[in-house]
Amino acid sequence: MKFHCILCTRDCADIVFESLQTKADWADYVYVYDTGSRDGTWEMVQDFARGNTRIVPLRREEVVFHEGIRAYVFDAIRDNIEEGDWVVKSDEDEFYHVSPREFVSKQLKPHETAVWTQLYDFRLTREEAIRQLDSEFLKQERMIPLISRRRFYVPMPYSEHRLCQFRKNMKWYPTGSFPTNAGFVARARIPLRHYPHRDVEQLKRRVALRNAMAEARGAMGAISLCCANSRPDAQTVSRGLQARGITRKTCRRVVPKRHLGSTKAHDGNGINHNQKPSRRIA
Numbered sequence: 001m002k003f004h005c006i007l008c009t010r011d012c013a014d015i016v017f018e019s020l021q022t023k024a025d026w027a028d029y030v031y032v033y034d035t036g037s038r039d040g041t042w043e044m045v046q047d048f049a050r051g052n053t054r055i056v057p058l059r060r061e062e063v064v065f066h067e068g069i070r071a072y073v074f075d076a077i078r079d080n081i082e083e084g085d086w087v088v089k090s091d092e093d094e095f096y097h098v099s100p101r102e103f104v105s106k107q108l109k110p111h112e113t114a115v116w117t118q119l120y121d122f123r124l125t126r127e128e129a130i131r132q133l134d135s136e137f138l139k140q141e142r143m144i145p146l147i148s149r150r151r152f153y154v155p156m157p158y159s160e161h162r163l164c165q166f167r168k169n170m171k172w173y174p175t176g177s178f179p180t181n182a183g184f185v186a187r188a189r190i191p192l193r194h195y196p197h198r199d200v201e202q203l204k205r206r207v208a209l210r211n212a213m214a215e216a217r218g219a220m221g222a223i224s225l226c227c228a229n230s231r232p233d234a235q236t237v238s239r240g241l242q243a244r245g246i247t248r249k250t251c252r253r254v255v256p257k258r259h260l261g262s263t264k265a266h267d268g269n270g271i272n273h274n275q276k277p278s279r280r281i282a
Contacts, residue, residue: 001084001085002028002029002082002086003026003028003029003085003086003100003101004080004085004086004087004088004166005027005029005030005031005088005090006031006070006073006074006077006089006090007023007030007031007032007033007090007091008033008034008035008065008069008070008073008091009033009035009037009041009045009092010035010041010065010209011037011038011209012039012092012093013039013040013041013044014142014202015092015093015146015198016041016044016045016048019092019093019094019095020032020048020055021048021052022095022096023090024054024055026100026101026102028054029054029056029077030055031058031073031076031077032045032049032057032058033058033059033060033061033069033070033072033073034057034059034060034061035060035063035064035065035069036060036061036062036063042057058076058077064216065213067176067177068175068176070089071172071173071174074087074172075172081166082166083166083168084166085165085166086104086163086164086165086166087163087164087165087179088100088162088163089161089162089178090162093194093195093196094192094193094194094195095147095192096190096191096192096193097190097191097192097193098190098191100115100162100163100190103115103188107186107188108188109186109187112183112185112186113164113182113184113186114161114163114182114184114185114186115162115185115186115188115189115190116162116185116189116190117159117160117161117190117191118155118159118189118190118191119155119158119159119160119192119194120153120155120156120193120194121153121154121155121156121196122151122153122194122195122197123150123153123154123197124197124198124199124200124203125152128150129200132199132200132201133200141199142199147193149198149199150195150198153193156194159189161182162190162192164179164182164183167183170182
């Protein structure tokens with residue numbers, strides 16, 4: 001039984017090495033599709049792949065991202081997947097609190113073949129953004145592992161599909177975000193750390209890229225996290241975060257593995273992941 005990770009990425013040079021390493025720890029293959037990075041991400045992926053055979057740089061194309069891209073990757077690699085293997089879709093800013101390999105072996109029942117997430121969105125607080133106004137501080141902070149840099153999270157009220165067990169007749173259509181009829185959904189959810197807000201400089205690039213993608217799609221108006229300006233400064237980002245209610249008080253500390261280890265979905269009788277954690281990870 002092998003694990004095949006489909007990774008779509010763009011302009012994430014600040015975390016690409018860390019992301020690839022954590023995924024290579026549990027995946028047998030990590031297929032990387034770059035949608036047009038201009039910050040050296042693709043070159044970094046290729047460099048990493050030279051020293052780790054689990055990383056497969058599939059292609060780089062300047063395209064507007066849509067879920068059908070993953071369907072294309074799935075079709076391109078399906079001859080390398082055997083019946084019973086697991087397919088995992090992922091982004092560069094997603095890190096599994098429990099590895100998919102461990103989760104499948106310990107949490108799933110024999111008939112369960114599809115897994116959804118319990119998502120934790122890690123946020124940049126206003127206080128952290130203000131400290132990053134100092135460029136030297138930001139430079140030094142980026143040398144610290146991401147899991148130690150961003151310590152506050154918001155539990156998301158929704159779940160997303162991430163894993164499925166491969167069948168030879170499985171179809172993934174270009175209009176779908178996941179294979180059709182992926183199988184029996186597991187009762188347990190896999191905890192996933194999501195880091196879309198890493199620092200103010202990364203947020204500037206993220207907002208600018210989202211605006212450009214929205215314009216390319218012909219969307220009405222630009223998508224912006226914090227404000228209408230596609231290149232906000234750090235203070236504007238801080239104000240935007242505060243306006244959305246994202247502060248030190250509204251975010252929660254990282255919970256230890258013993259809290260997330262059960263990974264049971266809340267159903268009125270089970271464990272509620274959204275309860276207040278007891279303490280942060282040391």
